[in-house]
Amino acid sequence: MPNDVYNGIVLRVTDYRESDRILNILSRERGLIAVTARGGRKPNSKHVAFATQFVYGEVEVNERFGKLQLSSSAVMESFYPVRESYEQLVSATRVVNAAEHVSEKDQPNDELFVLVYNALSVIAYGGNDPKDAELCFMAKLLRLCGYAPTLTRCLKCGRDLRAEKEVRFSNSLGGSVCGLCGSAFKTVSTLTLEALRRMMLIDVSEMRRVRLPEKVRAELEPLIYNYAEFVFEFTVKR
Template identity: 35%
Template sequence: MNQTENTAIVLRHANYRDNDRMLTLLSPTRGRIDAMLRNCRKPRSHNLNAGELFALGDYMLYESGGHVTVTSVHLIETFYPLRNDYDRLTCGIYLLNLAEAVAEPEQAEQELFMLLLHTLSRLTFSDQAQKPLLAGFLLHFSACQGFKPRLNHCTCCGRTLPEEGPFFFGSEEGGVLCADCRTRKDQQPLAAAELRWMRGALASGSASWVDTPEAYAPLAILRDYVERRLNRRIRSVPRTGG
């Protein structure tokens, strides 16, 4: 018997046979786990909710011959209210897709796991605006995946950036550029308030990603940066009203 208990969240599911589902789980200690959940689609199955996206629980897994089967689940949270708001649901699925894009089997993802839970909780249970939530997630996601953008010195020439710009963001270069180093149109202009927001959001952990007129979240720039680094476009495009 090779049975283990794993706290994990469901990133993806695919229906299998009449009543089963293949789950893609994210575990903080083991990274991605693909596991079969049997009979979860029967109407009165007690595992109905454990096979849904966002389900967070303690999954008891039985592993044999390269196959993993869920034997029981203690469900902790379903993030159910997300389903009542289409835009927030789409954002949530986008976060799951980002996590799935980087999760590898047997590769611990403690930081990513906590970032995902914190962000999903705020998306579900607070009325915080989606745009800074998503942008904050993307910024911290890049940090925990090892490609935090450079924000204090020009990524090309290394000089300290001037107080009020002009600034540009180079997705390929991995950070902010000074005006002298901008050579291409895809190095997008970055407002001083956007640079302030990114510095603040990185410094403040996950506590306070909010938009203000003085500091606002450059969501489009961060999406482009992260998706280029991952070398793929992430499905489920969130609408955030700007």
């Protein structure tokens, strides 16, 4: 049987047996795949460069009894600088963890693949605060998965909220609520919601231009992760 070739990003690496590695790869052609790199932990292994988190490359895989084994691998982009600072590493790790959570086995999702690739690229090479690319990734991921929150009108009374300075945000209702309808929910500035709205809408190629004001970044991070944890049912390490 001929081997299959995939382009993919290594989202997670798990050590297995004495010297093997299992790679959870987001492939462009087949969605999430788990591939065993036999001997992938040995320093002289031909797979040692590829069998590393965040690496993008081309793999040749053979399938036996439903299990995928790596037969050859070529690194095309290691996103090496994501490992250069703690902040970059945290942002890149959150990107790949969230991507793995929402991706599906054997279900190609080109938009997701392109989003992850661009986010890692901006975190590695963008030169801005990596948190901005990470939050932009999360905003776009929510939208891609059908969870774009409502941000400009009250979800209860329908009132336009764009002229307000502060509104409320409800995870369970899925977005903004006016002060009268949602006094129990947390307040958020409309400036932060506008930043979130723009980040959801921009093209991925524009991600590197995102620069959030400090105040917006500080407010948006807990808001976006509380909401993402609610809709995706996952926990983000903080």
